[in-house]
Amino acid sequence: MVLGLLFIPLAGSFLSMLPSRRVVRPPGAVDEKLFLELCTRCGICVDACSSEGRGTLEPCGILDGVSMMGTPKVNPLRAPCEARYGICEGRLPCVKSCPTGALRWIEPEEIKLGSVSWSPGRCIAVLGGECLVCAEVCPVPGAITPRNGIPVFHSNRCVGCGRCVYACPADPKALILMPEGERRHHWGRAGFSR
Template sequence: MSSGDDKLSRRELFAKLRPEKKPRSADYEEVAQTPAALPESNFDLLGLLQRIEGNQDRTVKSRVMPVLRPPGAIDETTFLAECTRCLACIEACPYDAIGLAGPQLRGAEGTPVLHPLQSPCKMCPDTPCITACQTPRETGIQPSGVLVAGRGFHMGKASIKTSDCLAYQGGFCSTCAERCPVSGAIEVNMGKPKIVPNLCTGCGICHHVCPAPWNAIILMPELMRPPREIKP
């Protein structure tokens, strides 16, 4: 190892030693949510949402894929139909964790989504994004209320791709477990991290801090979000 290697970070060192792979994006939105990457015949949001939410009466003209929404997001069908795209939740987030869905998401373009690779959700106890979504704006725009308080943080679920995880490939790394804000959501057994699904909130912090050359944390959105009003 040359003297110059002593100055490399852990991520840079593993990238240098590991065989080169075909370039790919680590951004969930670009890889897993891009409609263009899917066969057109298999791309049916309406059918997907109806099967997930069990509601055959709603119609969705937009054709997009489910995405990582901010805390408290209601069912995707209603969210798409009623979100006013007022940007209030984005402006209220103190960590810039919420951004706009891009044109690759078609009908969801301009709606709020999480960008954990850039800045994960810090799960603020006072949920300013939800407050902003429920509060009338000075411009007179009424809140859409598509983010609802009192439902905890259930944005998605993370999983570990062991073929890319340093701990599973002979190295030592527990960064995801060390930085996870939810106690017990990531366990480490024999030096290998494991995500506990029923505790994971999908905040994306593990995805954001993963030092592996190819991000080993995969985030999937919460597909079964409840409607605005929950019947007792």
């Protein structure tokens, strides 16, 4: 009985402190710690993304971390995020569907989900092929600029939509979407700010 009563506080606090992967959150997500509290893992944003958006969102699995399981992540291998320069711009189905405020409204020009990380060793252009697919699909002016047939990435301009990752023809992909530089809502005494 005593074991039973201690089980939840002990196991719960232990599991909540296990390390987890950093994932790319949907647009308008609050700070990670608050996000993990507010998100009920209901999956409604993922549903909204697949029915009204392109379906880039998926629930995290156990491999992303026990505390992450069920929370939404942007997976550009499924589809790019259309929140900026795409079909979701200005309407954000994921944000509008979130019932708990873990995702909050964000203006299109403020969206930055993260940035892409480039592995030159896998890049077709670096390996001698002729490929600038990433630069062609990138909707952000000046985020990917070709130089001598090789793409140059400017992570400060990148909005993290993942179009280049989705389109990259290399196998394995030469690009990974990372949360580096992401813009999140911060919780303050005066409510939310960015």
